[in-house]
Amino acid sequence: MPQRTPTEPDARRRIPRTDTLLAAPEFVAAAEQSGADAVKAAIQRAQSAARAGRIAPEAVAAAALADLSDRHGRPTSLRRVVNATGVVLHTNLGRATLSPGAREAMTLAGGYCDVEFDLADGRRARRGRGTLDALAERLPEGTGTLVVNNGAAALALVAATLAVAAGRPEIVVSRGELVEIGDGFRIPELLESVGARLVEVGTTNRTHLRDYDAGIGPATGFVLKVHPSNFRVSGFTSSVPIAALAPLCRERDLPLVSDIGSGLLTPDPLLPHEPDATTTLTDGAAIVTASCDKLLGGPQGGLVVGEPATVERVRRHPLARAMRVDKTTLAALEASLRSPTPTHQALHADADTLRERAERLAAAVGSDPACVGLTVEVVRSDGAVGGGCAPEVPLPGWAVRVPQRLAEPLRTGRDTAVDGELPSVVGRLDDGALLLDVRCVTDSEIPLVARALAAACREQS
Numbered sequence: 142m143p144q145r146t147p148t149e150p151d152a153r154r155r156i157p158r159t160d161t162l163l164a165a166p167e168f169v170a171a172a173e174q175s176g177a178d179a180v181k182a183a184i185q186r187a188q189s190a191a192r193a194g195r196i197a198p199e200a201v202a203a204a205a206l207a208d209l210s211d212r213h214g215r216p217t218s219l220r221r222v223v224n225a226t227g228v229v230l231h232t233n234l235g236r237a238t239l240s241p242g243a244r245e246a247m248t249l250a251g252g253y254c255d256v257e258f259d260l261a262d263g264r265r266a267r268r269g270r271g272t273l274d275a276l277a278e279r280l281p282e283g284t285g286t287l288v289v290n291n292g293a294a295a296l297a298l299v300a301a302t303l304a305v306a307a308g309r310p311e312i313v314v315s316r317g318e319l320v321e322i323g324d325g326f327r328i329p330e331l332l333e334s335v336g337a338r339l340v341e342v343g344t345t346n347r348t349h350l351r352d353y354d355a356g357i358g359p360a361t362g363f364v365l366k367v368h369p370s371n372f373r374v375s376g377f378t379s380s381v382p383i384a385a386l387a388p389l390c391r392e393r394d395l396p397l398v399s400d401i402g403s404g405l406l407t408p409d410p411l412l413p414h415e416p417d418a419t420t421t422l423t424d425g426a427a428i429v430t431a432s433c434d435k436l437l438g439g440p441q442g443g444l445v446v447g448e449p450a451t452v453e454r455v456r457r458h459p460l461a462r463a464m465r466v467d468k469t470t471l472a473a474l475e476a477s478l479r480s481p482t483p484t485h486q487a488l489h490a491d492a493d494t495l496r497e498r499a500e501r502l503a504a505a506v507g508s509d510p511a512c513v514g515l516t517v518e519v520v521r522s523d524g525a526v527g528g529g530c531a532p533e534v535p536l537p538g539w540a541v542r543v544p545q546r547l548a549e550p551l552r553t554g555r556d557t558a559v560d561g562e563l564p565s566v567v568g569r570l571d572d573g574a575l576l577l578d579v580r581c582v583t584d585s586e587i588p589l590v591a592r593a594l595a596a597a598c599r600e601q602s
């Protein structure tokens with residue numbers, strides 16, 4: 142037993158009681174603004190902080206009030222972040238950022254909407270048909286489409302349908318494609334979790350058509366290709382492209398499934414090693430699975446596209462209901478499919494535009510009296526695709542370089558009396574300095590970042 146310090150029970154007794162605090166005028170006023178439940182919850186959070194010794198008993202009232210004013214008027218505890226890391230699909234910052242149109246679509250769909258209803262005849266309609274049509278229009282003619290919760294769900298659902306439920310639970314896959322996708326989750330374990338069995342063929346660096354041929358047996362449900370998104374094997378390597386694998390699968394009457402990962406729908410010359418859905422389907426894959434919030438640039442989601450009859454089987458599997466996407470996701474995805482995404486724009490921004498943007502930021506900072514004497518330089522900076530995509534492709538661009546000590550106040554962001562609410566600005570530490578890479582900073586965010594920098598300078602002066 143840890144020794145209790147003699148003052149502890151005493152300190153606990155000094156923690157103000159909930160009803161005492163609730164009766165105090167400042168808390169009565171707070172309850173009028175934020176509601177009695179929110180006030181009670183804030184008091185309880187402050188009391189437990191005091192019980193845990195994180196704050197003094199005397200600080201409970203002030204802590205609860207500060208907590209309330211921090212939350213007041215904010216519908217979510219999520220904080221807006223300006224992504225100045227130069228990493229376009231930053232996993233910790235929510236992967237793809239949505240276009241203004243996609244955000245508007247989400248807001249609209251947040252209310253009642255005709256997601257599953259035909260307003261013309263007043264009857265039930267195919268859920269998300271506008272989104273599925275928009276997707277089909279970006280793929281080869283006659284492609285079947287289904288959207289689920291994410292890329293992992295898409296692949297698990299395909300395995301559950303085409304292998305396990307078909308009574309042929311084996312999936313033939315190359316040893317070089319047994320990928321860990323992030324946060325410790327692995328494709329093989331995902332597939333096994335729905336009852337599939339993996340038949341691994343070839344070796345880590347080389348797999349040949351004859352390896353697939355030998356791996357196929359009476360219990361094979363399908364042949365799987367997985368794009369090793371987040372790493373590259375180089376040197377003595379060989380893998381079998383879809384176009385070479387498709388005839389074998391056709392001959393054996395097996396679906397060829399390709400998990401392309403990133404959700405690129407057509408080829409992108411900037412990313413020559415990223416497979417795309419259109420080419421993969423025309424090369425002969427029966428089914429392609431992918432994420433919606435990587436290179437597709439949409440909301441979190443997963444695609445199952447390909448042969449219409451096969452997609453329909455997948456859609457009818459009971460698990461499809463458990464992986465169904467929300468109406469707001471469908472709305473944002475449709476908007477993301479129908480107009481240019483911020484992801485595409487950030488990836489393809491040309492270096493001169495980025496330099497000009499960085500210079501504008503540096504000039505705004507330089508002219509702020511709060512930043513007098515601050516070393517601000519415009520420097521070259523390599524961004525990255527991120528999200529486990531195209532790890533070998535650098536994205537040459539520009540950044541504003543400031544002292545590293547500004548990283549913390551910029552990151553935490555806050556309300557200040559002078560500036561009002563400022564977003565958090567997350568940059569990249571580099572050789573003792575903070576780089577604010579402007580690739581993913583929009584033009585309208587430049588003045589905000591300048592104000593955040595000025596506030597950070599004032600805080601430190």
Ligand SMILES: *Cc1c(COP(=O)(O)O)cnc(C)c1O
Nearest residue numbers: 291292293322368370401402432
């Ligand atoms: C990212 C990725 C996944 C997982 O997709 P989520 O949308 O994150 O679930 C699966 N396979 C590959 C090849 C990937 O790159």
